[in-house]
Amino acid sequence: MLGVDNLTVRYGTHTALEGATVRFEAGQFSAVIGPNGAGKSTLLKVLAGLLPDPQGSVHFDPGHTPRQCVSYVPQQQTLDWAFPVTVWDVAMMGRTGRLGWLRWPGGKDRQKVAAALEETGVYDLRHRHIGALSGGQRQRVLLARMLAREGHLLLLDEPLTGVDPATQEGLMALLRRQADRGRAVVMVxxxxxxxxxxxxxxxxxxxxIVADGTPDEVYTPHNIEATFSVSHLGHTHAEA
Incomplete structure (x- = not known):
């Protein structure tokens, strides 16, 4: 589906990622794991096409571009939940991103939005203002927007943060279904x-990239130590 080769990203004098090479496949549910400041969100933003001209290469399957195939869900705290829109409006933004700004959504788009809201369990909230939602409901609305876009590559930055354990289970099951349907799902x-x-x-x-592979291959004491050791991170930085 896509990958990066020898990717290096710097913010001024701070190196967020260095020499990263990894590939994500269709039908695969991937988790990007690491401590704060490790470059997880930076990697996701590169995959989403949000960081221009990174050092290294980003390659999609032939005939695909980020605009055509990527659905990106940012961290909740980066969004303005006081903005005067409803749950339906937010989900419809997924279709707008697919259609472009000069085309109005039609009946097919409304059907796709309704189906996405149903699948994420927030269809009954479609007329509610987003500011009145709980953390778990907000995350489900963001997932509905993602599904409405019908991207082949789903990128999610910390989707489990701020939601209760029961909601986490439901979100993970939903994402697993998307991978089983042939999408590439990448979650920080x-x-x-x-x-x-x-x-x-x-x-x-x-x-x-400390390690990359199946859970059995990757989840070893050595890899966990190398990933979460403060000595590998150096000075403390905000999440990049």
Whole structure:
């Protein structure tokens, strides 16, 4: 589906990622795991086409571009939940991103939005203002927007943060279904246990790719130490 080769990203004098090479496949549920400041979100933004001209290469399957095939769900805290829109409006934004700004959504688009809201369990909330939602409901709305876009590559930055355990289970089951339907799902998370249970591909990151493979291959004491050791991170930085 896509990958990066020898990817290096710097913010001023700070190196967020260095020499990263990894590939994500269709039908695969991948978890990108690492401590704060390790470059997880940076990797996701590169895959989403949000960081221009990174050093290294980003390659999609022939005939695909980020605009055509990527659905990206950012961290909740980066969004303005006071903006005056409804649940339906947010989900419809997924169709707008697919159609472009000069085309109005039609009946097919409304059907896709309704189906996405149904699958994520928030159809009954479609007329509610987004500011009135709980953390778990907000995450489901973001997933509905993602599904409405019908991307082949789903990128999610910390989708489990701020939601209760029952909601986490539902979200992970939903994402597993998307991978089983042939999509490539890439999720940034701190939750090693959830990643081992639900994902078939783990990528451990600490400003470089520490390990990349199946949970059994990757989840070793040596790799966990190399990923989460403070000595590998150097000075503390905010999540990049």
């Amino acid at each position: 998370t701190h939750d090693l246990d959830q990643a081992r249970r639900w994902c078939d591909h783990l990528v451990l990151v600490n400003r470089r």
